[in-house]
Amino acid sequence: MIFRSLLAALALMFVMSTATADQRWQRVEAVTQALDNRVPELEGLSLELPLVAEDGSSVSLSVSFTGSLEDGEHIEKIRLFAPGNPRPEVADITLGPLASPANIATRIRLSETQQVVALAITNQDRAFLTTRDVRVTVSGCLVGGGDASAMAMANPRLALAGSARPGQPVTVRSLINHPMETGLRPDGQADDSIEQQLVESLTATLNDEPVLTARFFTGTSANPYLQFQLTPEEEGELKLAWQDQKGEQMEASQAIKF
Amino acid sequence: MKTRFALTFALLLPALPALADDQANAAQTALLAASCANCHGTDGKLAGVIPAIANRPATALENQLMEFKHSDSTRATVMPRIAKGYSDDELKALAQYFSRIGSAQQR
Amino acid sequence: MTKSNFKNQGLNSSRRDLLKLMGAASALPLLGACSSLGGPASKDLSARVVVVGGGFGGATAAKYLKRNAPDLDVTLVEPNKVFYTCPFSNLVLAGMRTMDSISHNYNELRELGVRVVHTTAQDVDPVSRTVSLGDGSSIRYEKLLLSPGIDIRWNAIEGYDQAAAEQAPHAWKAGDQTRLLRRQIEAMDDGGVFVLTAPANPFRCPPGPYERASLVAHYLSQHKPRSKVLILDAKDNFSKQGLFMQGWKDVHGDRIEWVGLSGDGKVVRVDAGKREVETEFGTIHKASVLNVVPPQKAGFIADRAGVTNESGWVPVDPVTFESTQVKDIYVVGDATIAAPMPKSGFAANAQGKVAAAAIIAALEGQRPLEPSWANTCYSLINPEYGISVAAVYRIQEGLIHESSGGVSPSDANATFRKLEADYASGWYSAITQDTWGTRR
Known part of the structure; x- marks a missing residue:
């Protein structure tokens, strides 16, 4: 009897804490704007992040869709937000039908302990949303060495993890070296900031057909990393093109062979 | 779900009250002092490359700790970084604590 | 049943x-489970x-x-009747200490009246x-x-399982793995490459892989001077990074090369038989001695x-x-x-x-x-060159916070570095005395 009321009390508290926990995203303007009056489903999207991040400058994140979709429906957009950062935007990823299943991994910046929000929108205008709490703490043994990297893109990298097969998903990894200056960090001079300089976008095409476009914001880590799934129907050339804020471009390509 | 429970747990943890009686204070100081043993041996009695701190005059210990904490010109290595993590009162209590540990006492 | x-x-x-649920519930005062707080002792x-x-x-x-x-x-x-410590096992790898000198037993605990069951x-x-x-x-x-x-999270890196660890040791638990890696280092040809792969956070002993690289480089400089050390890292920032990198430059010249995450340092596949690793973007590195510090x-x-x-x-x-x-x-x-x-x-x-x-x-x-904790980690660049990180931790708003701390100054002179190297061995004597009562 006592035991049962104890469980009931706990269940109540659990429901209450679930409700409050999941409402926090509703107060984030960037998220509500992105939703644009759509009411998101809270099941179906899965977001993986460490519970405790010991280096907030680069936190591994992966988001994947595990729910069910209608025939002909696919995830068209994935948007990531870190509302506790000075600017909440992390990345916007637009997926074409070749970039399926929707499964993205990247590395993000978290300036403090917070709830990260992932939003997915389908080509039939359905929205899915999920959140994840991350505690950010700099480990006592971890003191980063501030290095001054060049303000230009360098070393574009592209690789397939495994071999491509027709109609089968293969993991594509990409990375480019760039400091991703937020424009928010003081450069040591009074009231002065280092000018913002970001890798703005990454576009992936297969035989010039669009696969995926990513827009990176201040919440994306230095040396932007993006991993996605490619389901090719035919052989050809996978091409990635990065563009920075100054309009400079760099490319990498990879043959897709069955 | 587990995370939320952990969170709830932390929020509902009662604030630690100030400990009133001397016995509790003694236990509190002993726990504070236990950290020192990692470099100075159990009860601060291991003399080696790193000096023993047990059974030394309280004023000497206190002066040294205060210098670690407040002086920027010290040539010490890790102690200035550690001493800054304690209040002056805590450092005084530690000095008193180690001054009262007899060097002949069993480890 | x-x-x-x-x-x-x-x-x-x-x-x-x-x-x-029960564990969580017991901490909730509203459920009356913490009666001891107000009730009779x-x-x-x-x-x-x-x-x-x-x-x-x-x-x-x-x-x-x-x-x-x-x-x-x-x-x-x-x-185990004899416990080998991970701290200072890097010194064993470099031939600076014996296994015996990092072994400890449970005699003091028995004398205190603890029943020790092996x-x-x-x-x-x-x-x-x-x-x-x-x-x-x-x-x-x-x-x-x-x-x-x-x-160890076996197979978290493709190909790294228990059998692979017999050819490419982790030596991240001290004992036979330490001995095995030591033998491999001793048997390595002059001109070979010691490859160490380091995991992402969190893992045991954050500065450990970098001290290991330092001390292996020290051993190589004396015994196999044409050999190199390559660190392949799954992260871009690591413990005491600035001090390590400065120390490597000062002491080891270009003997140690470090490749971080954004330089394609993350290892995704190990071929222990071939002593080969493959990184995220498909670079193959061949090792003379391969030391995989795996995810944990x-x-x-x-x-x-x-x-x-x-x-x-x-x-x-x-x-x-x-x-x-x-x-x-x-x-x-x-x-x-x-x-x-x-x-x-x-x-x-x-x-x-x-x-x-x-x-x-x-x-x-x-x-x-009210709890408080301290931590001091010494690392050796070589026997004469020590660096440290030290901190005090207290509770703030129900969570552990660092209330003070920092690393060795970047502009310290050779005397200071030598002093910290000496303190490292003083620290080892003290903490093992405090823990096991053994004198080392």
Whole structure:
């Protein structure tokens, strides 16, 4: 009897804490704007992040869709937000039908302990949303060495993890070296900031057909990393093109062979 | 779900009250002092490359700790970084604590 | 199903979830479970406390339990009669120390009155409060303290399993793995490459891989001067990075090369037979000696006890180091989620003392004392060149925070570096004396 009321009390508290926990995203303007009056489903999207991040400058994140979709429906957009950062935007990823299943991994910046929000929108205008709490703490043994990297893109990298097969998903990894200056960090001079300089976008095409476009914001880590799934129907050339804020471009390509 | 429970747990943890009686204070100081043993041996009695701190005059210990904490010109290595993590009162209590540990006492 | 059958099969998941609920519930004052806070003190200092794991955390906890409450019935369960420490095992790899000099035993704990049982702990049943032991017996507890250390996440890197570790050692638990890696380093041809792969956070001993690279480079400079060290890292920032890199430049020239995450340093596949690794973007590195420091998780007994969460590590109440998931089980050391405290032997020792005090307070019906912890990690660039990180940790708003701390100055002179190298050995003598009572 006592035991049962104890469980009931706990269940109540659990429901209450679930409700409050999941409402926090509703107060984030960037998220509500992105939703644009759509009411998101809270099941179906899965977001993986460490519970405790010991280096907030680069936190591994992966988001994947595990729910069910209608025939002909696919995830068209994935948007990531870190509302506790000075600017909440992390990345916007637009997926074409070749970039399926929707499964993205990247590395993000978290300036403090917070709830990260992932939003997915389908080509039939359905929205899915999920959140994840991350505690950010700099480990006592971890003191980063501030290095001054060049303000230009360098070393574009592209690789397939495994071999491509027709109609089968293969993991594509990409990375480019760039400091991703937020424009928010003081450069040591009074009231002065280092000018913002970001890798703005990454576009992936297969035989010039669009696969995926990513827009990176201040919440994306230095040396932007993006991993996605490619389901090719035919052989050809996978091409990635990065563009920075100054309009400079760099490319990498990879043959897709069955 | 587990995370939320952990969170709830932390929020509902009662604030630690100030400990009133001397016995509790003694236990509190002993726990504070236990950290020192990692470099100075159990009860601060291991003399080696790193000096023993047990059974030394309280004023000497206190002066040294205060210098670690407040002086920027010290040539010490890790102690200035550690001493800054304690209040002056805590450092005084530690000095008193180690001054009262007899060097002949069993480890 | 008989009770013993049930125990042999371990906890099923729904039972574990229920236990977690009960563990969480017991801390909620509104449910009246914390009656001891206001009620009369119930002194029970002849209670049975079982400690599992005789490393820095467990041996320290057993010692301080018995010192501070001599009437307690304290049992330490540890399979090894001789314990080899990970700290200073890098010196063994470099030929600067013997295995004997990093070995410790349990004689002092026995003299103090701790019952030391040399067997494995196989399972924990939090309902009957029983630990099943490897010798077939079981032992009951009022309070259980686990110091599980780490287990390797086998196959987290493709191709790195137990068999691979016999050819490409991790040497991240000291003992036979340390000996094996030492033999390989000694047998390496001059002009070879020692490849060390370092994992992402969190892992045991954050500065450990970089001290290892330093000391192997020191050995090579003396015995195989044409050889190199290559570190392939799954992260871009690491412990004491600035000091290490400066030290490498000062002492080792270009002998040590470090490739971080954004330089394609993350290893995704190991071929131990060929001593080859492949990185995220498909670069193959061939090693003369391959040392894989793999991803890790809490030691297996933590999982059996139901105290780990989905991260594979153990969430604890920061004030007492009691599990937040199962009541009356305290967990210390590398297995815990105690960040910003690092996974170090020093931290485990400090946590062992806090948990011991919390167990005594709980048995006495007292509130827990206010905890504080310190941590100092020394690393050697070579025998004459030491660097350190030191910090004090306190509770702020219910969480562990660093209240002071920092690393060695970047502009220190050779005398300072030598002093810290000497203090490193002083530290080792002191912490092992404090933990096991052995003199090294």
